[in-house]
Amino acid sequence: MKNKNPKPQHTKSNESTIHFKGTFIAVMLLGVIMVASWFGVYALFLSR
Amino acid sequence: MAFMYVTFTSLLVGGLMGLLQTFVRSGKYTLPFGIDYYTILTVHGVILGLVMTTFFIIGFQFSLMGKTVGLTDKQRKAAWWSFWIMLAGTIMASVMVLTGQASVLYTFYAPLRAHPVFYFGLALVIIGSWIAVFINFRQLYLWRKANKGQKSPLLAYMVTINMIMWVIASLGVAVSVLVLFIPWSLGYTATINVLLSRTLFWYFGHPLVYFWLLPAYMAWYAIIPKIIGGKILSDSLARLAFILLLLFSIPVGFHHQLTEPGIDATWKFIQVVLTFMVVIPTLMTAFSIFATFEATGRKKGYTTLFGWFRKLPWKDVRFLAPFIGMVAFIPGGAGGIINASHQMNALIHNTIWVTGHFHLTAAMTSVLTFFGITYWLVPHLTGRRLTPRLNKLGIIQSLTWTVGMLIMSTAMHIQGLLGGPRRSNFSEYAGGAQVDTWISYQMAQESADRFSSLPSS
Ligand code: HEM
Ligand SMILES: [Cu+2]
Numbered sequence: 001m002k003n004k005n006p007k008p009q010h011t012k013s014n015e016s017t018i019h020f021k022g023t024f025i026a027v028m029l030l031g032v033i034m035v036a037s038w039f040g041v042y043a044l045f046l047s048r
Numbered sequence: 049m050a051f052m053y054v055t056f057t058s059l060l061v062g063g064l065m066g067l068l069q070t071f072v073r074s075g076k077y078t079l080p081f082g083i084d085y086y087t088i089l090t091v092h093g094v095i096l097g098l099v100m101t102t103f104f105i106i107g108f109q110f111s112l113m114g115k116t117v118g119l120t121d122k123q124r125k126a127a128w129w130s131f132w133i134m135l136a137g138t139i140m141a142s143v144m145v146l147t148g149q150a151s152v153l154y155t156f157y158a159p160l161r162a163h164p165v166f167y168f169g170l171a172l173v174i175i176g177s178w179i180a181v182f183i184n185f186r187q188l189y190l191w192r193k194a195n196k197g198q199k200s201p202l203l204a205y206m207v208t209i210n211m212i213m214w215v216i217a218s219l220g221v222a223v224s225v226l227v228l229f230i231p232w233s234l235g236y237t238a239t240i241n242v243l244l245s246r247t248l249f250w251y252f253g254h255p256l257v258y259f260w261l262l263p264a265y266m267a268w269y270a271i272i273p274k275i276i277g278g279k280i281l282s283d284s285l286a287r288l289a290f291i292l293l294l295l296f297s298i299p300v301g302f303h304h305q306l307t308e309p310g311i312d313a314t315w316k317f318i319q320v321v322l323t324f325m326v327v328i329p330t331l332m333t334a335f336s337i338f339a340t341f342e343a344t345g346r347k348k349g350y351t352t353l354f355g356w357f358r359k360l361p362w363k364d365v366r367f368l369a370p371f372i373g374m375v376a377f378i379p380g381g382a383g384g385i386i387n388a389s390h391q392m393n394a395l396i397h398n399t400i401w402v403t404g405h406f407h408l409t410a411a412m413t414s415v416l417t418f419f420g421i422t423y424w425l426v427p428h429l430t431g432r433r434l435t436p437r438l439n440k441l442g443i444i445q446s447l448t449w450t451v452g453m454l455i456m457s458t459a460m461h462i463q464g465l466l467g468g469p470r471r472s473n474f475s476e477y478a479g480g481a482q483v484d485t486w487i488s489y490q491m492a493q494e495s496a497d498r499f500s501s502l503p504s505s
Contacts, residue, residue, distance in 0.1 A: 023335060023341075027331065027334055031331070034327075034385060038382070038386055041392055
């Protein structure tokens with residue numbers, strides 16, 4: 001609907017040229033932290 | 049009109065800070081004079097958890113709505129009604145708590161019974177907040193009528209979602225207070241259905257914590273990009289995340305009642321699964337934030353892998369405070385997933401680990417973001433400037449808060465895993481209690497400083 005507006009296209013082409021490598025690594029790290037802390041407590045749970 | 053609106057919101061926010069300070073202070077000052085631990089704890093929980101947050105959020109949301117979709121004179125008048133009704137309710141409940149007639153903690157679990165005035169006070173706070181809800185809905189409705197076919201402003205959309213969630217959730221607590229607690233405390237009914245009252249409380253209580261979180265998300269999605277000189281990664285992603293948070297906020301209250309014997313395990317399981325769904329909008333948010341940071345940095349020309357990260361405006365308290373809040377949400381959210389894991393909940397339930405969890409999520413993630421918002425909002429509303437000196441003071445305040453909370457909540461997490469109970473006045477607090485005293489005292493001082501020096505800037 002809103003595609004008559006040239007703006008979205010502009011931002012799109014802008015974004016595709018940016019590298020999001022750092023973002024990718026950072027979000028993966030978050031996932032690792034979540035999983036690691038969960039298994040840490042899980043180990044404690046099993047040991048009791 | 050704009051002026052009146054400004055006065056209204058700043059008063060609300062200012063009033064909230066005043067409340068916060070005085071109560072934290074009186075809490076800490078009166079404790080030595082033989083006042084009951086549970087009275088103090090109720091003051092702390094009710095005032096900070098229920099009152100301070102609600103006032104701040106409603107005030108903040110009014111100012112966002114006013115900015116994005118406008119506020120008419122009539123709506124402003126109604127907003128004052130909402131403010132005064134909430135305030136009256138707060139005073140009623142506070143007096144009862146302070147006089148030791150409502151030491152029921154902020155969850156007011158039956159069979160603990162408070163003076164009826166306490167419950168009437170709570171009811172008034174909720175009714176007052178519903179007026180605010182109605183006004184916010186009306187604001188958006190009028191804007192949409194005047195701007196047919198246009199997408200509503202992002203912040204107005206977010207406020208509306210948060211308020212929809214609030215209405216749905218607070219219906220539960222309203223029913224519980226009006227139907228169960230008030231007749232019971234007045235002596236009209238001899239007994240109370242404990243399980244039902246707790247279930248209704250948590251039907252409200254979990255969305256409540258998202259009600260604290262979503263305003264922080266509003267700032268992270270829509271205000272932080274402005275502060276760092278970039279722009280939001282995706283408007284639609286933000287809207288989708290809010291919708292998902294709304295959907296996954298309601299049928300999850302049982303994750304606070306996993307040890308409750310009267311609830312069927314199947315239902316607990318279903319709600320645990322729904323609780324875990326929240327990982328999706330949460331990681332979407334994390335992704336969006338990192339991507340906004342990275343895109344902004346890359347546009348400014350930083351090409352190394354994390355160069356964009358080092359160049360964020362660390363010296364700007366309006367960025368720093370919310371950023372610390374975001375970081376705190378990493379262990380906070382991870383801890384939440386542990387809490388919600390049905391069997392593992394047995395390990396931490398009713399230990400001080402839970403207190404550590406919500407001081408990370410509420411007292412750091414939400415509150416530090418609220419501090420950042422305040423440093424941004426108050427100058428906006430009053431037409432004053434955040435001077436470099438005040439900015440520095442703000443940074444000191446945020447860092448003091450952070451250090452104190454970190455020590456305290458880490459201690460609480462560890463002690464909780466070792467089985468240390470929460471809500472108990474005869475456990476060793478692993479240094480937690482002292483730090484608490486220290487930090488809230490510091491905080492009261494700092495923010496008193498901040499607000500008293502603001503007019504002079
Ligand atoms: C990542 C999402 C989150 C999950 C999965 C989660 C999960 C949980 C669970 C399962 C409990 C109950 C623990 C127990 O008593 O056994 C709990 C307690 C609590 N959470 Fe969270 N939480 C999350 C985020 C938050 C946020 C954002 C806030 C506030 C801003 C918050 C505030 C609280 C509070 C106040 C309590 C204590 C309630 C009480 O007094 O018993 N949580 N959380
Ligand atoms: Cu919850």
